[in-house]
Amino acid sequence: MPAAAALFTQGEPAAAGHALIDGRVKIVQTGPDGQQVVMRFIGPGEMFGTLAIFTDGLYPADAVAVADCVELSWPAAAMTELMDRHPVIARNALSIVGGRLREVQNRLREVATERVERRIAHALLRLVRQAGRRVEAGVEIDFPLSRQDVAEMTGTTLHTVSRTLSAWESQGIVESGRQQVVIRKPHALVAIAEDLPPVPPRG
């Protein structure tokens, strides 16, 4: 799958489950008026598009390749059958879906209660944890990520994201360019995310 290709589309019936072998996939939900929200990014080894086969059989979001991708998919029936035969697998699936539910609940709380800057910090930290790669300047997010993407993760606009990153850049916290972000001072970002004083009080 080349970058920018759609692996499946919101509303489409789900015949299969998916797992990502290589590349990166973005899960995007679109509202009735076309507003988009990034639900999550999928990395190698993760399953996706499985929620549909556990619920009403329709994909609740779009999946689009962010980098060139290799995926593996299997018929939905195989999954349920496997779970019937090996309960451990069902329990495992439950714990995965449960974990995701927790994460979305946390994001809901963030979006509902925190200011934009903190939300952006949280989003970047989450991405670092999930797709961080050490480079000499700091930690780089290992796939193409536009301002628009970050905006759709945090419920703001690309303009505000751009301004925020510019501000951070001038403070030496991040370095960012076209679809690419490097965090130079992760601890500073954590301070922002936790709403601590930006510089540790001295004395």
Added chain:
Amino acid sequence: MPAAAALFTQGEPAAAGHALIDGRVKIVQTGPDGQQVVMRFIGPGEMFGTLAIFTDGLYPADAVAVADCVELSWPAAAMTELMDRHPVIARNALSIVGGRLREVQNRLREVATERVERRIAHALLRLVRQAGRRVEAGVEIDFPLSRQDVAEMTGTTLHTVSRTLSAWESQGIVESGRQQVVIRKPHALVAIAEDLPPVPPRG
């Protein structure tokens, strides 16, 4: 359980799953700085507090009784054992948790992209669907619900909720009092939620 009692508390280890026989329970998540978000309301016949036993064993939120409650609880081990014995049960649990995940994702999209008024309308409609009771004046939400509660469901402040409800009241859309809301014109609320013109264009 008398009203306002806590059934369990965020962070506490979960020894048991719960089901509500009668009454109403509010699930509230508290952030590091004390800001609260209402995740959902539980009605009779619904299970709750089960996410913990599927994941890390710690309750991710508080459960507090909103009205006097009767609950039933069972040891966590019984649940997993039951699922191992009867895979159908596991599949069922999966579909319930999956459904909740979808719902939270939808709320995330709403909070991230919609204006306050629409969010409040959505929240009320959701409550009507879940706990609506027909009365002569319209549909009443069948349990005590404060402005603060609505605010915590929609990511705003009780002040804004109060102002919004007042405005709707003066338009005859709702009737509200102390911890109590009656929707007089559900269709008008839907119009607001869907961002349609408030009065149908005539001609």
Added chain:
DNA sequence: CAGGGCGGTTGCGGTGGCGCAAAGACCGCT
């Protein structure tokens, strides 16, 4: 019936972040 408390209402001022608009930077393609 007096008093206290909780929940709700409302005015006012401030502002964070949006929306618009225009320009700039960079990439890939031919």
Added chain:
DNA sequence: AGCGGTCTTTGCGCCACCGCAACCGCCCTG
């Protein structure tokens, strides 16, 4: 090298919403 498109930056004005604060009214309690 030239060109078009995509992504980004930045200034400006505005407004939805928040935060504060004061007040009101209902309900419960003694």
